[in-house]
Amino acid sequence: MLGNGDLILRYLEHLGVEYVFGVPGGSIEPFYDALARSERRGGIRAITARHETGAAFMAEGYARETGKIGVCCSTAGPGATNLLTGVASAYADGIPMLVITAQTALDRFGQGSFQDTSCTGIHTVEMFAKCTRYNTLISHPAQLETKLLQAVSHAMGNQPGPAHLGIPLDVMRHRIPDNEIDATLNAFTNHEVAPSDHSTKSALNELESARKVTLVLGEGASEASELLVRLAEARDWLMVTTPRGKGLIDSFHPLYRGVFGFAGHESASDALREDSADLVVAIGTALDEVSTSGWDPTTILSERLIHISNNPVDLSRSTMARLVVLGSPKLLFESISNALGVDSVSQSNRSVFYNDRLPANTRFDDPEKCFDRSGPIKGQTLMTYMSRICPQNTRVLMDAGNSFLWGIHYWNIHRPMNMHPGANHFHIGLGFAAMGWAIGTSVGMASANPDHPVVCFTGDGSYLMAGQELTTALQENLNILMVVLNDSSLGMVSHGQKLSGGEQLATRLPRVDFSMIARALGVESYRIETMEQFADLDIKGILSRPGPCLLDVIVDGDQVPPLGSRIKVLTSSIQTHE
Template identity: 75%
Template sequence: MLENGDLILRYLERLGVEYVFGVPGGSIEPLYDALARSERRGGIRPITARHECGAAFMAEGYARETGKLGVCCSTAGPGATNLLTGVASAYADGIPMLVISAQTALDKFGQGSLQETSCTSIHTVEMFARCTRYNTLVSHPAQLETKLLQAVSHAMSNQPGPVHLSIPLDVMRHRNADAVDPGLLHAFLHHDVAPNPTSVQALLKELAAASKVTLVLGEGAAEASDMLVALAEARNWLIVTTPRGKGLIDSFHPLYRGVFGFAGHDSATDALKQEHAERVVAIGTALDEVSTCGWDPTTILSDRLIHLSSNPTHLSRSTMARLVILGSPKLLFESVSKILIKGPDLKPMQTMGGDDGLPTNTRFDEADRCFDRTGRIKPQALMNYMSRICPLDTRVLMDTGNSFLWGIHYWHVRRPNSMSPAKSLFNIGLGFASMGWAIGTSVGMAAANREHPVVCFTGDGSYLMVGQELTVALQENLNVLMLVLNDSSLGMVNHGQKLSGGEQIATRIPEVDFTMMGCALGVESYRVETMEQLEDLDFPDIFSRPGPCLLEVIVDADQIPPMGARMKVLTSSIQN
């Protein structure tokens, strides 16, 4: 006989899940008992976070790296409420995740149990209602299997995101027959949405007649990125990415013009102007603030727009577009490319870099700062140097704050030829923009794939929030390089206050020695204050051995990150 906890794990095994990230506690103990039995037989095992929000971030990192379902869990009460920010972050970025929270036993609902979170107490199911794709209390043992399948179907659909099962203690303990039907799962997993044939013909007509086209690759273009690059090369079309789409194309590709939107490049903006783009084809992007440069009407958001996505939510903001198509970008461009790519087989274009080592066709703000070796470390120079010396297969994450501003603009993506086109090497959590997101997510990503180094850029403010999750990487012996950009302030807020003319308040952080903090955690740690000290580190050795490493980087706090698009939105709101 299987307990319901074992039943859940057997289904998750069929999905290829390897870990459940969480923090144990009284009401979730039956699931951990099942995890102990699973681990003994070589199945799914738990990874213990230091905080439940960190567990949710880790589950997101696992899902991003593997394409599988990320799984996190918590006990009742504060365990469940601690998950919320991480779950909301996954919801905002469309990450498939199964969230399991515990409840006290059903017969004790309304009796004032310790950590009770039922409908008559602190109602956690209601709390999760607006940040999940599916959200339910399993109120009877017979409901579990059906609701689990419904949850998986929503999490892995063409509108992916987190799903939540709240399971009482006694329901989780309930025993069932041993059988699990693996065939049931196939009907509930992601299936490509075939585009309407009439829409495909309309797209062909639009593109065949246009000589100047710019492709905009969002995160939803991943599955078709190789086809899109080949099509652009055959037709000599320009390519830009959204901030979330950065990482799908090599930064040195001759047709690439950089990132458009939040912390983006002027060269990308130029590529979308009417004189360079009779048609703008946006693939797999939601057209939100960060991917439209604050809803700029002169670039993407015009009647030149053709918007394509498999996610209907993405298409809801395309009211001005001349053509909108719901469907799998991969299926769509498989048929389109056969018609638009004519003649003999074309060789892929070779990547191009200038004499200074920067991508030739991307225009950077203050490009000279990328080579400035004077004084405290310039974040521009840090990003330029680290993107050159990291192994090609490095997964990089940029945390909320100055880190993702510097990273979007100055990090150079170098894609190995052998890499799957659907894999992105550059990761940001822009949907909900949670401080500390990259710390837990980097741990989950490293656990998912132990063969490749993971590099996490975070700020001192973010690290002080959730830096203890680095000890999970230590416990799991994961190759995570954590770079803490130390400017003794909440840097993005500080610069935002200055640029908006606001009061200079509440952004200072005491001078913290993060190197000593890292050593106290048992993590190999270094402090660097100059580019010379940075270059003296033996990075090949750091990347080649297991276990985490912390690098405290004293950065020049006077450097202003590329946040003009964000300030435009904030200041227009103030003026209105």
């Protein structure tokens, strides 16, 4: 006889899941018993985070790297509430995740059980209601199988995101015969929707007659990205990406003009204005603050917009557009390419020339500082240098704060010729922008694919929040390079206060030697104060061997990151309410 935890794991195995990320505890123990049985037979294995928020971030990293559903779990009470920030982050970025939290036994609901999170206690199912695509309490063992499949179907649908199952102790412990676990039922996970014939013809008519077109690739354009590049080359269309779409186009492609939106490039804004684009075609983007440069009406948000997405929620924001198309961008542009006589199968035919300088067609805020090795290490220099020396298969994550500002603007993408068209090696958690997001997510990503190096850029403030997850990477012997931007400050907040005219308050941090902390944990580490010291490091060697390494990089806190669009939104809100 096995338990319901075994049933859950057998279904997840059918989906190709390899790990469950979590922290054990009393009420979730039957599920960990099932994980122990699974590991003994070579099945799904538990990876233990140091905090449940980190477990949720790890599940997100696993999902980002594999395209499978990420799975995290927690015990009742604070275990469940600790998961919330990580689950909300996955919800904001549309990451498919199965979230399993424990409840006390059903017959103890309302009796003041230890860590009671039932509907009569601290009601965690209600807490998850607004940051999940599916959310339910399993109130009877007979519900488990059906609700599990419904959860997976919602998580991996056209509006992907986390699905939550609250499972009481006695329901998880419920015994079932081994022969009942045959996984004959299947979750509905194939959601590719073909655009209507009318929408396809309308889009073709618009694009055929337009003289100047600029494509905007968001994260939802990933599967169509290679096709879109070929189409742009054939028609001489310009291309930009949103911050979340960064990485889908090689930074050195001659038709690429950079990132538009949060921490973006002026050259991308120019490519979207009326004198450069008769039509702006936005693909797979939510048209939120960060992807529209604070809802700028002179660029994306105009009557020149054609908006294409698999996600109907994205399209609900494009009320000003001349055309919206619901459906798979890949299917739509395959039809359009064929109609325009563009080969939708062959490789890109426009050569990409790399050099030791910056991409020629992208306008950077401070290009001269990208190669300035004098004095303290500058964020501009660090990102330019690291993006040039890291192997092309490196997965790169930028944490909330100055890290993702510097990374969005100054990290240059090199896409190898054999890279899968839908793959993206550049990652930011920009939807919810949780500090410490990149730390846990890098652990999940490295777990999913230990053969490729992972580089995580984080700030000292974020590392003080979540740096303990590095010990999970140590325990799992994962190839992660943790780069801590150390300026003894909550840097993004501090610069934001200065630029918006706010009070200078509560942003100073103590001087911490993170390399010493890492060594105390048993992790290889280095403290870097100059670019000369950086150049002496064998970064490629570090990234070629298993196990984590930490770089404590003392950065120039006086350098102002590209915060312009964010400050514009903050100050306009202040002016509106005065």
